[in-house]
Amino acid sequence: MKTKQNDCNMNNTITTVDISLPKQKSVYKGKVRDVINIDDDLLVMIVTDRISCFDVVLLNGIPYKGQVLNLLAAKFLEDTIDIIPNWMIAVPDPNVMIGYKCVPFKVEMIVRGYLSGHAWREYKTGKRALCGVKLPDNLNENDKLPAPIITPTTKADVGHDEDISRENILKQGLVSEEDYRLLESYSLALFERGARLAAEKGLILVDTKYEFGKYRDNDIYLIDEIHTPDSSRYFYADGYPERQNKGEPQKQLSKEFARQWLIENGFQGKDGQQIPEMGESFISSVSERYIELFENLTGEPFIRTEVSDISQRIENNINQFFITKQQTTI
Numbered sequence: 001m002k003t004k005q006n007d008c009n010m011n012n013t014i015t016t017v018d019i020s021l022p023k024q025k026s027v028y029k030g031k032v033r034d035v036i037n038i039d040d041d042l043l044v045m046i047v048t049d050r051i052s053c054f055d056v057v058l059l060n061g062i063p064y065k066g067q068v069l070n071l072l073a074a075k076f077l078e079d080t081i082d083i084i085p086n087w088m089i090a091v092p093d094p095n096v097m098i099g100y101k102c103v104p105f106k107v108e109m110i111v112r113g114y115l116s117g118h119a120w121r122e123y124k125t126g127k128r129a130l131c132g133v134k135l136p137d138n139l140n141e142n143d144k145l146p147a148p149i150i151t152p153t154t155k156a157d158v159g160h161d162e163d164i165s166r167e168n169i170l171k172q173g174l175v176s177e178e179d180y181r182l183l184e185s186y187s188l189a190l191f192e193r194g195a196r197l198a199a200e201k202g203l204i205l206v207d208t209k210y211e212f213g214k215y216r217d218n219d220i221y222l223i224d225e226i227h228t229p230d231s232s233r234y235f236y237a238d239g240y241p242e243r244q245n246k247g248e249p250q251k252q253l254s255k256e257f258a259r260q261w262l263i264e265n266g267f268q269g270k271d272g273q274q275i276p277e278m279g280e281s282f283i284s285s286v287s288e289r290y291i292e293l294f295e296n297l298t299g300e301p302f303i304r305t306e307v308s309d310i311s312q313r314i315e316n317n318i319n320q321f322f323i324t325k326q327q328t329t330i
């Protein structure tokens with residue numbers, strides 16, 4: 001394994017990793033994660049400290065964000081294994097997950113328990129149906145929905161993901177009806193579990209996104225990250241009804257905080273808008289929010305892993321995983 005060029009900026013964050021592994025076939029650089037395809041069978045996913053808002057990657061990394069996301073995803077994949085099998089095999093490093101490479105379904109399953117974010121923005125314009133799902137009248141922002149709803153989006157190769165109805169998913173043949181029924185029931189069962197786990201820790205799981213894939217053309221697996229602050233919205237449960245009654249904003253965690261700051265600084269991800277530079281103190285406050293959410297959700301203190309040479313640490317740990325694997329499979 002050879003490191004060509006790695007970039008850790010002055011904050012000890014990891015924003016770019018460039019490693020090559022034996023049997024490596026290709027690398028996909030996502031907005032947040034670098035995904036290495038090993039022999040079309042495994043994926044090595046390096047969760048960096050990059051942050052994306054409105055589908056745009058910001059200029060600075062957020063210290064410990066990668067670790068928070070990866071360790072939370074690992075915890076919740078473990079906590080839901082009785083509902084559906086998932087892609088995770090190992091977490092050889094706090095920033096790395098290794099698992100089965102699946103063929104992703106071309107839709108993302110978004111489950112909403114509350115009327116927030118994109119759903120609220122649509123509702124506010126007068127729409128009373130989202131992705132073909134009817135919504136009652138007289139709801140306010142962040143109100144609880146009568147029951148959780150699924151509002152899928154297409155999984156675009158380039159550009160923004162778009163809302164799509166169940167009907168169109170089936171009509172366009174993106175997913176077969178038989179498989180789609182399973183995706184729906186898995187998504188609702190996962191959301192129920194996620195909401196319960198959050199509630200046990202004094203948090204509300206507002207909405208979240210799931211991705212599924214097929215492993216070896218056969219079983220449906222849960223893939224990607226789940227219930228992380230990048231794929232979900234969380235509120236503090238304490239004081240939620242009082243804030244709703246007074247029409248006050250809810251106490252949000254992590255990413256929403258960064259989004260809000262960008263909007264205040266004139267950025268909504270539209271063409272031609274310049275990405276504002278986050279100052280040191282703002283970066284560390286975002287980092288603190290991620291860590292706070294980790295500690296709230298797990299009920300455990302967040303252990304700050306040594307970050308003086310993150311790239312080397314990651315490389316060594318991945319290497320060790322494959323050496324051990326080789327020894328045990330011979």
Ligand SMILES: Nc1ncnc2c1ncn2[C@@H]1O[C@H](COP(=O)(O)OP(=O)(O)O)[C@@H](O)[C@H]1O
Nearest residue numbers: 030031032033035087100101102104213223224
């Ligand atoms: N087990 C898996 N098999 C195949 N693809 C996966 C798996 N888990 C996650 N992915 C894909 O890896 C990518 C993760 O990188 P991310 O930074 O989230 O990228 P993106 O910008 O595409 O959202 C996503 O495109 C996700 O669909």
Ligand SMILES: [Mg+2]
Nearest residue numbers: 030031032224
């Ligand atoms: Mg993603």
